[in-house]
Amino acid sequence: MPPTLEEVAKLAGVSRSTVSRVINEHPNVRPEVRQRVWEVIRQTGYQPHAAARSLATRRTWVIGLIIPQAVTTLFTDPYFPILLRGIADVCNAHNYHLMLSLFSQRRVQNSRAYQDLLYQQVLRGRHLDGVVVSSAPLDDPIFPCLLEDNVPFVIVGRYLHERINYVDVDNVVGARMAVEHLLRLGHERIATITGPLNMCAGQDRLEGYRQALAARGIPVDENLIAEGDFSEQGGRAAMQRLLPHRPTAVFAASDMMAVGALKTLRDAGLRVPDDIALVSFDDIPLASMVDPPLTTVRQPIEQLGSTAAELLISLLENPQEETVHRIVLPTELVIRASCGVRARSL
Amino acid sequence: MPPTLEEVAKLAGVSRSTVSRVINEHPNVRPEVRQRVWEVIRQTGYQPHAAARSLATRRTWVIGLIIPQAVTTLFTDPYFPILLRGIADVCNAHNYHLMLSLFSQRRVQNSRAYQDLLYQQVLRGRHLDGVVVSSAPLDDPIFPCLLEDNVPFVIVGRYLHERINYVDVDNVVGARMAVEHLLRLGHERIATITGPLNMCAGQDRLEGYRQALAARGIPVDENLIAEGDFSEQGGRAAMQRLLPHRPTAVFAASDMMAVGALKTLRDAGLRVPDDIALVSFDDIPLASMVDPPLTTVRQPIEQLGSTAAELLISLLENPQEETVHRIVLPTELVIRASCGVRARSL
DNA sequence: CAATTTGTTGGGAGCGCTCCCAAAAAGCGG
DNA sequence: CCGCTTTTTGGGAGCGCTCCCAACAAATTG
Numbered sequence: 045m046p047p048t049l050e051e052v053a054k055l056a057g058v059s060r061s062t063v064s065r066v067i068n069e070h071p072n073v074r075p076e077v078r079q080r081v082w083e084v085i086r087q088t089g090y091q092p093h094a095a096a097r098s099l100a101t102r103r104t105w106v107i108g109l110i111i112p113q114a115v116t117t118l119f120t121d122p123y124f125p126i127l128l129r130g131i132a133d134v135c136n137a138h139n140y141h142l143m144l145s146l147f148s149q150r151r152v153q154n155s156r157a158y159q160d161l162l163y164q165q166v167l168r169g170r171h172l173d174g175v176v177v178s179s180a181p182l183d184d185p186i187f188p189c190l191l192e193d194n195v196p197f198v199i200v201g202r203y204l205h206e207r208i209n210y211v212d213v214d215n216v217v218g219a220r221m222a223v224e225h226l227l228r229l230g231h232e233r234i235a236t237i238t239g240p241l242n243m244c245a246g247q248d249r250l251e252g253y254r255q256a257l258a259a260r261g262i263p264v265d266e267n268l269i270a271e272g273d274f275s276e277q278g279g280r281a282a283m284q285r286l287l288p289h290r291p292t293a294v295f296a297a298s299d300m301m302a303v304g305a306l307k308t309l310r311d312a313g314l315r316v317p318d319d320i321a322l323v324s325f326d327d328i329p330l331a332s333m334v335d336p337p338l339t340t341v342r343q344p345i346e347q348l349g350s351t352a353a354e355l356l357i358s359l360l361e362n363p364q365e366e367t368v369h370r371i372v373l374p375t376e377l378v379i380r381a382s383c384g385v386r387a388r389s390l
Numbered sequence: 391m392p393p394t395l396e397e398v399a400k401l402a403g404v405s406r407s408t409v410s411r412v413i414n415e416h417p418n419v420r421p422e423v424r425q426r427v428w429e430v431i432r433q434t435g436y437q438p439h440a441a442a443r444s445l446a447t448r449r450t451w452v453i454g455l456i457i458p459q460a461v462t463t464l465f466t467d468p469y470f471p472i473l474l475r476g477i478a479d480v481c482n483a484h485n486y487h488l489m490l491s492l493f494s495q496r497r498v499q500n501s502r503a504y505q506d507l508l509y510q511q512v513l514r515g516r517h518l519d520g521v522v523v524s525s526a527p528l529d530d531p532i533f534p535c536l537l538e539d540n541v542p543f544v545i546v547g548r549y550l551h552e553r554i555n556y557v558d559v560d561n562v563v564g565a566r567m568a569v570e571h572l573l574r575l576g577h578e579r580i581a582t583i584t585g586p587l588n589m590c591a592g593q594d595r596l597e598g599y600r601q602a603l604a605a606r607g608i609p610v611d612e613n614l615i616a617e618g619d620f621s622e623q624g625g626r627a628a629m630q631r632l633l634p635h636r637p638t639a640v641f642a643a644s645d646m647m648a649v650g651a652l653k654t655l656r657d658a659g660l661r662v663p664d665d666i667a668l669v670s671f672d673d674i675p676l677a678s679m680v681d682p683p684l685t686t687v688r689q690p691i692e693q694l695g696s697t698a699a700e701l702l703i704s705l706l707e708n709p710q711e712e713t714v715h716r717i718v719l720p721t722e723l724v725i726r727a728s729c730g731v732r733a734r735s736l
Numbered sequence: 737c738a739a740t741t742t743g744t745t746g747g748g749a750g751c752g753c754t755c756c757c758a759a760a761a762a763g764c765g766g
Numbered sequence: 767c768c769g770c771t772t773t774t775t776g777g778g779a780g781c782g783c784t785c786c787c788a789a790c791a792a793a794t795t796g
Contacts, residue, residue: 046514046516048781048782048783049782049783049784050782050783058745058746059745059746059747060746060747060782060783060784061745061746061747061784061785062744062745062746064783064784064785065744065745068784071743072743072744072745073744073745074743074744074745077744077745089510089514091510091511091514091515091516092515092782092783093445093515093516093781093782093783094441094444094450094515094516094517095440095441095442095444095445095450095516095781095782095783096441096445096751096781096782096783096784097782097783097784098440098441098751098783099439099441099442099445099750099751099752099753099781099782099783099784100750100751100782100783100784100785101751101783101784101785102751104440104441106489106517109490119468119471119472119475120468120675121468121675122465122466122467122468122470122471124468124470124471125464125465125468125470125471126465128490128492129465129492132490132491132492132493133492136492136493136508139511141489141491141512141517142489142490142491142492143452143487143488143489143490144455144474144478144488144489144490145478145487145488146474146475146478146479146482146488147478147482162482164435164437165437165485166487168392168435168437169437169438169439169440170392170437170439170440170441171440171452171487276675276679303679329466329467329622330676330679333622333649333676333680334679334680335681394751394752394753395752395753395754396752396753404775404776405775405776405777406752406753406754406776406777407754407755407775407776407777408774408775408776410753410754410755411774411775414754418773418774418775419774419775420773420774420775423774423775438752438753439751439752439753441751441752441753442751442752442753442754442781443752443753443754444753444781445751445752445753445754445780445781445782445783446752446753446754446755446780446781447753447754447755447781448781
């Protein structure tokens with residue numbers, strides 16, 4: 045049985061309240077008493093009981109990370125652990141804890157109801173002070189819920205709403221840079237394999253593609269746009285659909301899809317970058333390992349996580365603060381071989 | 391302000407206790423009363439306050455996943471998210487929640503002290519009912535701590551101690567299968583790139599290698615053993631050290647290291663599998679994407695997670711149960727191209 | 737040196753729940 | 767219909783903490 049406040053108090057010859065003041069760093073405690081109390085705490089290994097504290101303060105010092113529907117890509121590339129690391133580091137630094145709500149779509153039958161139930165439990169049950177939401181489709185019902193319940197939250201990914209805080213990478217500009225790079229290399233028939241268009245990142249990267257072409261006065265040929273789902277398989281299939289339209293270059297909205305496209309191209313007897321150039325997005329470790337290494341847009345994943353956590357915590361610590369924060373992090377084009385930059389000599 | 395038990399009770403015209411009985415499914419409540427109470431609960435959206443409940447029951451229904459020191463490999467391949475999915479699914483199914491404690495070694499200076507502090511807070515603060523520990527080195531101080539504090543826990547990875555429950559894949563047999571496969575293909579100078587030898591998986595896979603050779607009566611040449619760290623870089627370096635000793639085949643204890651080895655070999659002008667055969671361990675998605683696709687030992691990662699969670703929860707629900715569980719899951723050899731099976735026609 | 741201010745301490749109440757016990761209601765056999 | 771058992775219900779106490787207020791001690795002032 046671990047010691048309680050009261051027991052520590054008795055051992056230190058003071059009252060409950062004084063010990064409480066000591067551990068909460070309240071200034072009005074005589075230094076020698078403070079010292080004595082700390083000593084007893086050290087000796088007994090006392091730790092305040094989290095539940096008791098939460099009950100009294102109505103705070104849990106726990107934040108949640110919610111991944112509403114587990115997009116497959118979460119489990120095939122290391123985006124997720126890196127994001128998590130960013131979040132976890134910040135939590136550690138601020139003495140918050142991190143609770144994870146993952147909803148894989150295993151139990152398909154009633155996954156929706158199920159998820160709602162859990163949501164209720166976790167959030168209404170006041171398990172959490174606030175949440176970070178990642179990889180949610182734009183129309184996920186969780187957002188209205190969170191707003192209504194007045195749960196402080198931050199989205200990883202863009203979401204336009206007057207009261208919603210988010211952190212995102214600049215998908216539009218990143219995609220534009222990628223396509224501009226291809227344009228600069230002389231390509232004009234540039235195709236794109238998009239992400240899922242119900243997700244913001246999918247939409248934004250397509251928008252960047254459109255902007256880059258528009259800036260050069262090149263009309264968008266809808267035949268050169270194939271929707272994928274960020275996965276390798278999706279990329280493979282999309283590339284197949286693109287092939288008949290004979291693009292000279294492809295911008296894939298994720299590295300995984302680029303890897304898929306690479307397969308399709310290889311099977312079709314086309315060489316990258318000689319016959320067709322390829323640029324993608326994400327810069328996951330795999331990007332530099334495939335042959336040819338991918339030219340791709342790097343996003344600061346870990347920073348995305350840490351910024352989101354930092355923002356959420358500041359929201360929690362300053363509840364009166366009403367400003368809505370929308371943070372956009374820059375991306376960077378990493379030039380490797382798949383774009384053919386060397387072959388064509390920039 | 392969310393409603394409390396007492397408020398629900400008033401609305402339903404019963405007492406606090408009765409509502410408590412209803413939500414805890416205690417049998418002795420008149421059906422019509424039970425019905426009426428549920429109705430009020432539904433209408434008000436009542437959810438019991440987690441902290442209050444924990445305080446009274448001394449249970450939190452939260453389990454922790456602790457990754458004591460963030461091995462880099464966690465962030466470069468998707469092992470971790472898949473394990474997490476296994477754990478999360480089981481938690482969801484049993485109405486437990488999952489708290490994550492990740493310790494990246496960022497803040498190197500006092501990472502140890504820091505980690506202890508957090509450990510204290512989380513565990514002594516009774517935030518958790520039990521924990522799953524993964525990717526901890528054998529000598530991690532967390533194990534004695536957990537035992538002393540009487541925290542129920544399960545390790546992912548083998549750990550021989552009379553009171554410790556663990557779940558592991560059969561690394562020894564898996565590695566032996568891999569090496570036996572190479573032996574069957576006619577190789578005799580088989581090298582190995584091991585994992586870190588302070589981790590159980592590293593040790594066990596090396597042991598499997600030794601056993602396979604021993605069974606054939608082939609003496610182990612220590613020059614053919616190079617220690618790696620499960621990472622691509624480590625594999626690259628280890629292969630470099632192995633090269634002068636002219637193995638005809640290599641067993642790498644992880645796919646990532648195999649990928650690294652592949653690079654070294656390519657740079658050295660050696661072809662895989664024609665000049666040198668390669669077999670590895672893990673079967674991460676990357677394994678099938680590199681050229682040549684890797685022959686590798688598949689481990690049931692998700693099942694590892696779900697089994698560990700299942701075991702932990704059963705420990706929590708049956709605290710009187712004293713049996714120590716040691717669960718070993720089987721592995722499977724996935725034959726692709728890097729072993730040269732086709733070239734040499736088995 | 738009394739009066740006031742400031743600093744320090746202890747104890748009561750309460751956070752929202754569960755558990756226990758006793759009281760009330762219902763069921764039952766003779 | 768009465769005394770008995772069994773089921774159902776309500777209320778007190780307590781889980782371990784924080785917050786507030788009152789009491790007291792110490793320091794400051796006219």
